Amino acid sequence: MLEKLFKLREHGTTVRTEIIAGITTFLTMAYIIFVNPTMLSATGMDHGAVFVATCLAAAIGCFVMGLYANYPIAQAPGMGLNAFFTYGVVLGMGYTWQVALAAVFMSGILFILLSLCRVREWIIxxxxxxxxxxISAGIGLFLAFIGLKNAGIVVDNPATLVSLGDITGLHAILAAVGFFITIALVHRGTSGAVMIAILCVTVLGMIFGDVQYHGIMAPPPSLAPTFMQLDFAGVFEVGMISVVFAFLFVDLFDTAGTLVGVASKANLIKEDGKLPRLNKALLADSTATSVGALLGTSNTTSYVESTAGVAAGGRTGLTAVTVGVLFLLALLFSPLASMIPTYATAGALFYVAILMLSGLVNIDWSDITEAAPVVVTCLLMPLTFSIAEGITLGFISYAAIKLLSGKGRDVSVSVWIMSAIFILKYAFAG
Structure with missing residues (x-):
């Protein structure tokens, strides 16, 4: 049955290799079951329900990716998208988390339609x-800023907006320790480095009396507080247009980039440079996003940490299915997840930020018309505390700079259309 489903011999792999690869991938990305509930609960969402939604959305995404697309790529609620959900849409723009979930659902539906209509290649x-x-680097800076705030390393200042906090405080010190442990373990090639660092900081918090012990395992909490709690009324406001597009674009680009990167490492790309079953993989991602929103979590996306499993020999969807099974087993560890303090996840946010900022090395800094929009996008995301505003102003800046520089022909039709839509959004939103 497994041979028929995943074509193991064709891909030169075995059941044992695929399972080991799945375990490896899970260990590298399991930190999301701690980070996501902690982050989304800041909106007022029930921590236990978000924990369950996170595990279920990840499992469903992995199962669809593995069984339908047959790729060794795991899925879970995405970093950056969850931060935008919490700090940008809900806490920043003042929308309820129910409206934000509806925006996530709508972005997932649009993603599905783009995949079915086969126009997603044109957009990408x-x-x-x-x-x-x-956009990727800007999200990285956004995550880093949130991590610093959660740790108390950066605080509000009426005169300068932000300033250095009490770096000798317990939370700041433990957050720094968590970051240092993460980087050291990643450098040593340790599987589950981020998760280990988070758990170490939590244990230290318990030793210093800042974290209360709640146990390790228990039956899963109720999903009822977030299940099907979407509010579509607010999604159709003019101000939410850029939010829905931000969710869509970030998910689309993140997924496409991850698919190509992981598939290249696994030697799954054909000689003509095309990715087989790309449409199925994108449908798996978009379906998981829509289902995740119904359950009660932000966008589900493909994880670049899947490369760890590929490096361990994973080549088929059995790797992703293994990850999905492990996410279901993780449902039993809700007491452990509830103990994780926000400062324990600060190191993880900063580490992810480093990964996302690394792409800036590929920018042609000698071409100011290319570099300037990048800087606008990167800086405005953390400074406006909104991924949507960064994307919006980045598109407008790119089109305007190219036009005034005499390079209007370099701008694609889709960029002109999106820039026009965003300008109209600002005009009608006042």
């Missing part, structure tokens, strides 16, 4: 690489 290819890199 027509958005300049510099803008895509700027």
């Amino acid at each position: 290819n027509s958005i300049p690489m510099s803008l895509r890199t700027g």
Whole structure:
């Protein structure tokens, strides 16, 4: 049955290798079961329900990716998208988390339609690489800023907006320790480095009396507080247009980039440079996003940490299915997840930020018309505390700079259309 489903011999792999690869991938990305509930609960969402939604959305995404697309790529609620959900849409723009969930659901539906209509390649290819890199790097800076705030290392200041906090405080010190442990373990090639660092900081918090012990295992909490709690009324406001598009674009680019990167490492790309079953993989991602929103979590996306499993020999969807099974087993560890303090996840946010900023090395800094929109996008995301505003102003800047520089022909039709839509959004939103 497994041979028929996953074509193991064709891909030169075995059941044992695929399972080991799945375990490896899970260990590298399991930190999301701690980070996501902690982050989304800041909106008022029930921590236990978000924990369950996170595990279920990840499992469903992995199962669809493995059984339908037959790729060794795991899925879970995405870093950056969950931060935008919490700090950008809900806490920043003042929308309820129910409206934010509806926006996530709508972005998933749009993603599905784009995949079915086979126009997603046109969109991906027509958005300049510099803008895509700027968006990724900007999200990285956004995550780093949130991590610093959660740790108390950066605090509000009426005079300068932000300033250095009490770096001798317990939370700041433990957050720094968590970051240092993460980097050291990653450098040593330790599987589950981020998760280990989070758990170490939590244990230290318990030793210093800052974290209360709640146990390790228990039956899963109720999903009822977040299940099907979407509010579509607010999604159709003009101000939410850029939010839905931000969810869509970030998910689309993140997924496409991850698919190509992981598939290249696994030697799954054909000689003509095309990725087989790409449409199925994108449908798996978009379906998981829509289902995840119904359960009560932000966008589900493909994880670049899947490369760890590929490096361990994973080549088929059995790797992803193994990860999905492990996410279901993780449902039993809700007491452990509830103990994780926000500062314990600060190191993870900063580490992910480093990964996302690394793409800036590919920018052609000698071409100011390419570099300037990247800087606009990168800086405005953390400074406006909104991924949507960064993307919006990045698109507008790119089109305007190219036009005034006499390079209007370099701008694709899709960028012109999106820039016009975003300008109209600002005009009608006042």
